[in-house]
Amino acid sequence: MEGPRSPRETELPQVLDFLNKKLRNEASWSIAAEYPTAFSSNNLHNMRIIADEGHVLSHAVLKPLIIKSPHVIYKVGAIGSVVTEDQHRGQGLSTQVMTDCLKSASEQSCDIAILWTDLFDFYRRMGFELAGSEISFVIEDNFDVPPVNLRFSTDSKVAPDAIYRLYSTHSVNSVRTIEETRKFLAIPQTKVYTAWEPNGQLAAYAIEGKGVDLGGYIHEWGGSVSKLMALFSFIRAQKNQPYTIICPRHAKNLINELRRKPVTVNEGYLGMIKLVNFDQLAAKIKRAFRAEGIADIVLEKHPNHFVFGIGQDLFTINNETDMVRLLFGPVDYRAMDLFKEETIQKLEKILPLAMWIWGWDSI
Numbered sequence: 001m002e003g004p005r006s007p008r009e010t011e012l013p014q015v016l017d018f019l020n021k022k023l024r025n026e027a028s029w030s031i032a033a034e035y036p037t038a039f040s041s042n043n044l045h046n047m048r049i050i051a052d053e054g055h056v057l058s059h060a061v062l063k064p065l066i067i068k069s070p071h072v073i074y075k076v077g078a079i080g081s082v083v084t085e086d087q088h089r090g091q092g093l094s095t096q097v098m099t100d101c102l103k104s105a106s107e108q109s110c111d112i113a114i115l116w117t118d119l120f121d122f123y124r125r126m127g128f129e130l131a132g133s134e135i136s137f138v139i140e141d142n143f144d145v146p147p148v149n150l151r152f153s154t155d156s157k158v159a160p161d162a163i164y165r166l167y168s169t170h171s172v173n174s175v176r177t178i179e180e181t182r183k184f185l186a187i188p189q190t191k192v193y194t195a196w197e198p199n200g201q202l203a204a205y206a207i208e209g210k211g212v213d214l215g216g217y218i219h220e221w222g223g224s225v226s227k228l229m230a231l232f233s234f235i236r237a238q239k240n241q242p243y244t245i246i247c248p249r250h251a252k253n254l255i256n257e258l259r260r261k262p263v264t265v266n267e268g269y270l271g272m273i274k275l276v277n278f279d280q281l282a283a284k285i286k287r288a289f290r291a292e293g294i295a296d297i298v299l300e301k302h303p304n305h306f307v308f309g310i311g312q313d314l315f316t317i318n319n320e321t322d323m324v325r326l327l328f329g330p331v332d333y334r335a336m337d338l339f340k341e342e343t344i345q346k347l348e349k350i351l352p353l354a355m356w357i358w359g360w361d362s363i
């Protein structure tokens with residue numbers, strides 16, 4: 001048995017075959033088509049396998065992302081496709097490939113790692129915790145919107161640069177290229193809904209589905225609130241059945257409009273997050289506070305605890321997973337009754353950090 005290690009290029013077909021059988025057994029496409037930027041020869045160095053006599057026994061993949069937000073630009077190591085051959089489970093192989101992915105994330109200067117799973121206890125043992133915020137709106141009934149002079153389409157043949165232009169207007173997004181957008185548009189089971197201005201310019205878009213995942217979920221969208229609302233109304237009429245729109249908490253204007261409609265609202269976590277390079281992330285956060293004129297922010301890691309606060313109004317945090325939620329939410333500093341009101345007002349200028357990873361970037 002050898003590994004964890006990166007697969008050689010000649011082994012990539014074998015690795016994909018293992019993943020297709022374990023994770024996409026009933027799909028008519030390869031997992032590489034579903035995650036085109038993760039399972040490519042360009043990302044071999046971020047894939048981890050354990051093998052025995054040419055057979056893949058366990059696998060995980062890391063996908064580094066640069067996340068831009070209004071105050072902080074940080075690097076996230078998204079981890080996914082963690083799977084071990086049935087007869088080799090319980091031997092710690094998944095833990096080994098995960099640990100090696102986290103080591104690689106640290107070596108590549110990722111600030112945090114994130115993954116999406118329902119195996120909460122398993123990943124908590126590695127230091128992950130549910131954190132970040134996600135708000136979903138279930139559109140169960142038709143809802144009216146003011147008349148708009150737009151043309152709607154369900155044609156998936158959309159120029160990637162038009163999608164990229166609207167995507168780039170988000171205040172929080174992961175850095176992508178137009179070529180990556182082109183690859184994402186070709187993912188199996190992806191439905192593309194668009195709204196067009198009379199002059200032929202793309203006004204809004206919404207993406208549903210991603211391979212075997214996110215069917216019935218609008219996980220990517222772009223455009224002004226009024227035009228998105230019109231597009232969402234069109235989608236409801238087209239589908240003639242309920243669907244769900246996923247939103248980041250900072251999309252306040254869109255959230256307010258959606259709350260006025262006959263929708264079911266669910267609030268949840270973005271994913272499971274782990275601190276990877278705390279000192280590096282803390283330095284970025286401190287710079288953001290200083291840019292707001294707050295020079296006495298305290299965010300320190302000690303051997304057995306963290307110290308967090310402003311000036312002399314400080315709080316000791318003994319658990320790293322608690323620190324994750326304080327930085328990325330969901331958290332209500334007032335409800336916690338830890339800090340003075342003056343301190344809370346200063347903290348809320350930056351924290352919780354605006355954090356969102358759009359569906360196409362998930363792994």
